Amino acid sequence: MDVLGSKQDSGWRNKRGEASLSDVHRSINVSQSGSRWRRLAAFAGPGYLVAVGYMDPGNWATSLAGGSKFGYALLAVALLSNLMAIVLQSLCARLAIASGRDLAQACRDAFPKWVSIPLWALAEIAIIATDIAEVIGTAIGLNLIFGIPLELGVLITALDVFIILYLQKMGFRWVEAFIITLLGVIAVCFGIQIFLADPQWGGVIRGFFPTTEIVTNPEMLYLALGILGATVMPHNLYLHSGIVQTRNYGHTLPEKKQALTYATIDSTVALCFALLINASILILAAAAFNSTGRTEVAELGEAHSLLAPLLGLAIAPTLFGIALLCCGLNSTVTATLAGQIVMEGFLKMKLQPWIRRLITRAIAIIPAAFVTIWYGDAGTAELLILTQVVLSLQLSFAVFPLVMFTASKAKMGQLVAPIWLSGIAWLIAVVIAGLNVKLLVDFVWG
Known part of the structure; x- marks a missing residue:
C-alpha cells in the first residue's frame, strides 16, 4: 500500500482515482539492487518523448526565421528557453512521483468542476493545435x-x-x-547539413551569450519573444507527469526520492538534446541563408528548396525533409499519449486509443486540408503560426497549476519543491505569461 500517497491525499479536494495511463502504469520494472547506471537506464525514455515537443514544426519555422534574419544572435534565447523548460519538466516528474497523479488528475482533484472543466477544454484545444502543426509538418515532409x-x-x-x-x-x-x-535520425541529418554549411564556430559560441541588441532591436525582440513564448508546449506538462509513472519505482520515501533524481536526470539530458536540435536549425539557417544575404526565409518549403544550391549538394534538402518527417511522426505519438492523459485525467473517461486518435486527427485534418487546398504553401505557413499562438494562449493555464501544486507541502508531502526551486518556477511562470500576452497582443493587432 502507498502509505505516503494516502497521507498526501489529505491535501487534495478529491481522493486519487485510477492510475495515469492505467494500461502501462508501473509496467517497467526498476531494479533496486543493480548499479546506479542500470537504474538510471531504467528511467531513460520519458524525457525523450517530452523533448519531441520542443522541436515540432512550429518551432522549426521560428528558428529558421531567427537564423536567417539575425544569424547566430538568437542562440542565447534558445538556451534560456531550454533552461526554463528543464525547470518546469522537473516539476512534472516531482508532481507525478510525490502525489501519484498526472497534471490532469491533479487539476481534477484540486479544483472544483467549474475550474477543472474549462482547464480540460483549454488542454484539448492545445492538443488539437499541436496536432494541426504535426499534420502540416508531416505533409510538408512527405x-x-x-x-x-x-x-x-x-x-x-x-x-x-x-x-x-x-x-x-x-x-x-x-x-x-x-x-x-x-531523434537519432534527426540528429544525423542536421549533423551532415551543418557540416556542409560550415558555420562560423566563433559566431556560434558568441551567439549563446545574450546581447543588448536583442532588447533594443524591435524585430529581433519580436523573434526572441516568439522563441521564448512557444518554448514549453502545454501538452508536454500533462504528458511528462503521466509517462513518468510507467516506471515501477516503489512506494517508500527513499525509493521516491531516488526515482525523482533519475527522472530529473532523464528529462534534463533529453532537453539538452532538444536544445542541440533547435540550435542546429538556427545555426543551419544562419550559415546557409543569413551569410548569403537571404534574410527573409521562414517557410519550411522555401528553406528546403534553397538548401541544394547554397550547400552545393543535392542530398541537403532531402536530409532536411527526412528530419521534418521524423519530427512529425514523433510528435504524433506524444500528442496521442497526451490526449489520452488529458481526457482520462480530467473526465475519468476512457476511450480506446485508436478511437481517441482518429477523433483528434480528424479535427486536425479538416482545417489543415481546407487551408492547403485553398491557400497552398503560404496558407500552411500562416496556420503553423496560428497554432503557436493558440498554444501560447493555453500555456499559462497548465504552468500555474503545476507550480502551485508542487509548492504545496499539503499536496506534495516531504517531496515538496524547495523554496528556491519554487521561486524560480514562479518567476518562469510570470515571464512566460507576460511574453505570451505580448505575442497575443501583437497577433491581434497585426
Missing part, C-alpha cells in the same frame, strides 16, 4: 521527400494511428525506442 501533394499528404497522416497502436501493443519500451531512433 511533399519534400516524395513529391506527394500537400492535400494528399494531410490525408495520409491519418494512417499513423496504426503505427501507434502497433507500438503500444508491443509495450511502452517500444514506443520509447521508436521515438529515440527517430
Whole structure:
C-alpha cells in the first residue's frame, strides 16, 4: 500500500482515482539492487518523448526565421528557453512521483468542476493545435521527400494511428525506442547539413551569450519573444507527469526520492538534446541563408528548396525533409499519449486509443486540408503560426497549476519543491505569461 500517497491525499479536494495511463502504469520494472547506471537506464525514455515537443514544426519555422534574419544572435534565447523548460519538466516528474497523479488528475482533484472543466477544454484545444502543426509538418515532409501533394499528404497522416497502436501493443519500451531512433535520425541529418554549411564556430559560441541588441532591436525582440513564448508546449506538462509513472519505482520515501533524481536526470539530458536540435536549425539557417544575404526565409518549403544550391549538394534538402518527417511522426505519438492523459485525467473517461486518435486527427485534418487546398504553401505557413499562438494562449493555464501544486507541502508531502526551486518556477511562470500576452497582443493587432 502507498502509505505516503494516502497521507498526501489529505491535501487534495478529491481522493486519487485510477492510475495515469492505467494500461502501462508501473509496467517497467526498476531494479533496486543493480548499479546506479542500470537504474538510471531504467528511467531513460520519458524525457525523450517530452523533448519531441520542443522541436515540432512550429518551432522549426521560428528558428529558421531567427537564423536567417539575425544569424547566430538568437542562440542565447534558445538556451534560456531550454533552461526554463528543464525547470518546469522537473516539476512534472516531482508532481507525478510525490502525489501519484498526472497534471490532469491533479487539476481534477484540486479544483472544483467549474475550474477543472474549462482547464480540460483549454488542454484539448492545445492538443488539437499541436496536432494541426504535426499534420502540416508531416505533409510538408512527405511533399519534400516524395513529391506527394500537400492535400494528399494531410490525408495520409491519418494512417499513423496504426503505427501507434502497433507500438503500444508491443509495450511502452517500444514506443520509447521508436521515438529515440527517430531523434537519432534527426540528429544525423542536421549533423551532415551543418557540416556542409560550415558555420562560423566563433559566431556560434558568441551567439549563446545574450546581447543588448536583442532588447533594443524591435524585430529581433519580436523573434526572441516568439522563441521564448512557444518554448514549453502545454501538452508536454500533462504528458511528462503521466509517462513518468510507467516506471515501477516503489512506494517508500527513499525509493521516491531516488526515482525523482533519475527522472530529473532523464528529462534534463533529453532537453539538452532538444536544445542541440533547435540550435542546429538556427545555426543551419544562419550559415546557409543569413551569410548569403537571404534574410527573409521562414517557410519550411522555401528553406528546403534553397538548401541544394547554397550547400552545393543535392542530398541537403532531402536530409532536411527526412528530419521534418521524423519530427512529425514523433510528435504524433506524444500528442496521442497526451490526449489520452488529458481526457482520462480530467473526465475519468476512457476511450480506446485508436478511437481517441482518429477523433483528434480528424479535427486536425479538416482545417489543415481546407487551408492547403485553398491557400497552398503560404496558407500552411500562416496556420503553423496560428497554432503557436493558440498554444501560447493555453500555456499559462497548465504552468500555474503545476507550480502551485508542487509548492504545496499539503499536496506534495516531504517531496515538496524547495523554496528556491519554487521561486524560480514562479518567476518562469510570470515571464512566460507576460511574453505570451505580448505575442497575443501583437497577433491581434497585426
